[in-house]
Amino acid sequence: MTNIENASTLQRFSDSTTAKPYRPFSFSRILAITFNTLTELTRLRVFYVLLVFALLLIGCSILMAQFSFQQEFQILKDISLGAISIFTSLLAIVATARLLPQDIEDRTVYTILAKPVPRLEYVLGKIAGVLLLLAISTLVMSVAFLLVLYSREQVVITPR
Amino acid sequence: MTDPAVAVHGLTKIFPVPLNPARGVVTIKDVNLRIEPGEVYGLLGPNGSGKSTTLKIILGLVSPTHGRTEIFGRDSRLVESREAVGFLPENPYFYKYLTREETLRFFGRLCGLRGASLKERINNLLDLVGLTTAPKRRLATYSKGMLQRIGLAQALIHDPKLVVLDEPTAGVDLAGSREIRDLILDLKRRGITVLLSPHLLAQAQEICDRVGILADGMLVREGHLQELIAIENQTELVIADASHQLVNEIELAINRSNAKLIERRKSTTTLERLFLEATKTDKRRDSNDEGLEKQT
Numbered sequence: 541m542t543n544i545e546n547a548s549t550l551q552r553f554s555d556s557t558t559a560k561p562y563r564p565f566s567f568s569r570i571l572a573i574t575f576n577t578l579t580e581l582t583r584l585r586v587f588y589v590l591l592v593f594a595l596l597l598i599g600c601s602i603l604m605a606q607f608s609f610q611q612e613f614q615i616l617k618d619i620s621l622g623a624i625s626i627f628t629s630l631l632a633i634v635a636t637a638r639l640l641p642q643d644i645e646d647r648t649v650y651t652i653l654a655k656p657v658p659r660l661e662y663v664l665g666k667i668a669g670v671l672l673l674l675a676i677s678t679l680v681m682s683v684a685f686l687l688v689l690y691s692r693e694q695v696v697i698t699p700r
Numbered sequence: 701m702t703d704p705a706v707a708v709h710g711l712t713k714i715f716p717v718p719l720n721p722a723r724g725v726v727t728i729k730d731v732n733l734r735i736e737p738g739e740v741y742g743l744l745g746p747n748g749s750g751k752s753t754t755l756k757i758i759l760g761l762v763s764p765t766h767g768r769t770e771i772f773g774r775d776s777r778l779v780e781s782r783e784a785v786g787f788l789p790e791n792p793y794f795y796k797y798l799t800r801e802e803t804l805r806f807f808g809r810l811c812g813l814r815g816a817s818l819k820e821r822i823n824n825l826l827d828l829v830g831l832t833t834a835p836k837r838r839l840a841t842y843s844k845g846m847l848q849r850i851g852l853a854q855a856l857i858h859d860p861k862l863v864v865l866d867e868p869t870a871g872v873d874l875a876g877s878r879e880i881r882d883l884i885l886d887l888k889r890r891g892i893t894v895l896l897s898p899h900l901l902a903q904a905q906e907i908c909d910r911v912g913i914l915a916d917g918m919l920v921r922e923g924h925l926q927e928l929i930a931i932e933n934q935t936e937l938v939i940a941d942a943s944h945q946l947v948n949e950i951e952l953a954i955n956r957s958n959a960k961l962i963e964r965r966k967s968t969t970t971l972e973r974l975f976l977e978a979t980k981t982d983k984r985r986d987s988n989d990e991g992l993e994k995q996t
Contacts, residue, residue: 563812564779568809568812568814569809569810569812571809572806572810576795576798576806579795579797579798579802580795580797583797584797647789647791647792647793648793648794648795650756650761650787650789651787651789651792651794651807651851651854652807652810653760653761654759654760654761654782654786654789654864655782655807655810655811655858656779656782656783656810656811657782658779
């Protein structure tokens, strides 16, 4: 019974086939790997832990800057920009360290390379994924930093 | 003449020992294979006999030391030879953080599919491999059998002409492995070539047209399954409703001639069939009463 059902499903499946000829270099394949890498990284908890700490540090720079009377903004910027640079590097290390070895260990790389995917595209896709992640996290931290800076400026500079 | 689905010429693989290039581990020794389109070919052999390595070389995942392999006339080392091939690795692992639809979408995109046709195909494939429950779970929570089904769906996503299955039924329960067997037979009916390394010989016997047996990296037997396993000088008779007298007469006739009766026994069903029938009645008693009545 299942046999016949299977056969008809398979038939339907084959009717909808739109076989595209193979192209030696394809951005859509690279993009598929890029976004897959991005999802992989964003579903790691470590990513959020690092991001939360970075945002906390940027937020705390307000308090720390209070200790200094003359150079409040200087200290605010130093701490926030320092936090952004340290956490971006940390994130880059954490994200890339296990990226390829894990694929090889888990043998996921076999299933990917058994598809018509050149190895160069696979590596390029992975790198692009990490870069995209770093870009996003830098953006998030920068926005937080600008918000902090702006709010302090409003309080301190505006004459009351 | 058309190109064979898979051609392997003088394949040898030596895994080098680090720091000692003179000594290497020889995994495959001068293997020649030719698989015609539309065949179901079973590559058998004990653990460590080089089955998986052979399959990986055919797919271009590992490079051979000597010799070459071709898929439909195109060298395995070229990326475009993989256009028409689906591969299910042994113990498939996928990205654990993806749901099964995301997994299939990812593999579909790698094969240049997109949009509505990809979506439709994913649904058809999930139907086909019998995965219709729990759509939102990540693959990390899947059982081995479910992963194996995802692996099959993934191998079929771009409608390949050749499917390479490395132990497709490992870890799948009996009913599931029977479904996979039916699926392979379906693929064959549609003219898709299947190359598999079954770990259950009973199943290999049911589905393979031709088999090759590897031992210590050498192809020790190869040929059509029926020819290989037939015992030339023996014949089996299976008789239903035979009276005791008839059986005795046949035995006497055999004794009168030069032939020799080797064994006389009751026909049996296989334990597998018994198990399937027993579990089926329990599971589907309420939902599928009608079908059962027809069967029994």
